[in-house]
Amino acid sequence: KAGVTQTPRYLIKTRGQQVTLSCSPISGHRSVSWYQQTPGQGLQFLFEYFSETQRNKGNFPGRFSGRQFSNSRSEMNVSTLELGDSALYLCASSLPGTTNEKLFFGSGTQLSVL
Amino acid sequence: AQSVTQLGSHVSVSEGALVLLRCNYSSSVPPYLFWYVQYPNQGLQLLLKYTTGATLVKGINGFEAEFKKSETSFHLTKPSAHMSDAAEYFCAVSEVNRDDKIIFGKGTRLHILP
Numbered sequence: 016k017a018g019v020t021q022t023p024r025y026l027i028k029t030r031g032q033q034v035t036l037s038c039s040p041i042s043g044h045r046s047v048s049w050y051q052q053t054p055g056q057g058l059q060f061l062f063e064y065f066s067e068t069q070r071n072k073g074n075f076p077g078r079f080s081g082r083q084f085s086n087s088r089s090e091m092n093v094s095t096l097e098l099g100d101s102a103l104y105l106c107a108s109s110l111p112g113t114t115n116e117k118l119f120f121g122s123g124t125q126l127s128v129l
Numbered sequence: 130a131q132s133v134t135q136l137g138s139h140v141s142v143s144e145g146a147l148v149l150l151r152c153n154y155s156s157s158v159p160p161y162l163f164w165y166v167q168y169p170n171q172g173l174q175l176l177l178k179y180t181t182g183a184t185l186v187k188g189i190n191g192f193e194a195e196f197k198k199s200e201t202s203f204h205l206t207k208p209s210a211h212m213s214d215a216a217e218y219f220c221a222v223s224e225v226n227r228d229d230k231i232i233f234g235k236g237t238r239l240h241i242l243p
Binding site: 050059105116120 | 135138161163165170171172173174175178180219223230231232233234235236
């Protein structure tokens with residue numbers, strides 16, 4: 016069974032640009048969560064989608080948005096990039112009813128903003 | 130709201146020595162508690178979790194953790210460190226029967242000295 020797949024693996028953007036990151040969950044998983052990982056801050060929760068609906072949201076500005084498609088694939092968008100958005104963005108999926116019990120993580124997308 | 134505090138962003142132990150990584154949590158309801166590990170250039174994987182029942186939880190690779198409600202702690206231990214244990218470790222919490230999100234601590238990087 017394929018794991019959680021995130022694309023692209025690396026991304027370099029400049030300030031002011033926007034970026035879209037993609038996440039394909041494990042087959043059968045309907046919940047997708049997104050986290051931002053930076054040195055010293057650990058993982059900060061961005062949002063979680065279940066059945067195409069945002070179910071939870073962290074404390075990030077509106078420049079960070081996401082969506083989920085009917086096949087459970089999810090995308091995350093960051094508009095008007097800032098230097099501080101440089102981070103590893105991790106996507107995680109889970110089985111229905113177990114989102115607060117176990118997450119399966121992808122390898123992440125490393126975003127560098129210059 | 131739930132939160133997690135990991136004491137020590139870096140911990141160094143000698144190969145063969147006891148590993149102890151500290152985690153304290155805050156939760157207004159009974160928590161689910163987790164330890165995840167992240168190896169270089171990879172996503173996170175679940176080491177162990179506490180949901181209900183026995184407070185001493187055994188995980189993969191010889192790790193275990195004990196849930197102590199009176200101390201609001203969930204420290205991770207391993208009797209004898211191996212070089213392959215070098216990684217970053219994250220403690221996490223979610224709230225039973227609340228929303229479906231897992232909140233992570235800032236992480237502890239474990240260094241193994243030869």
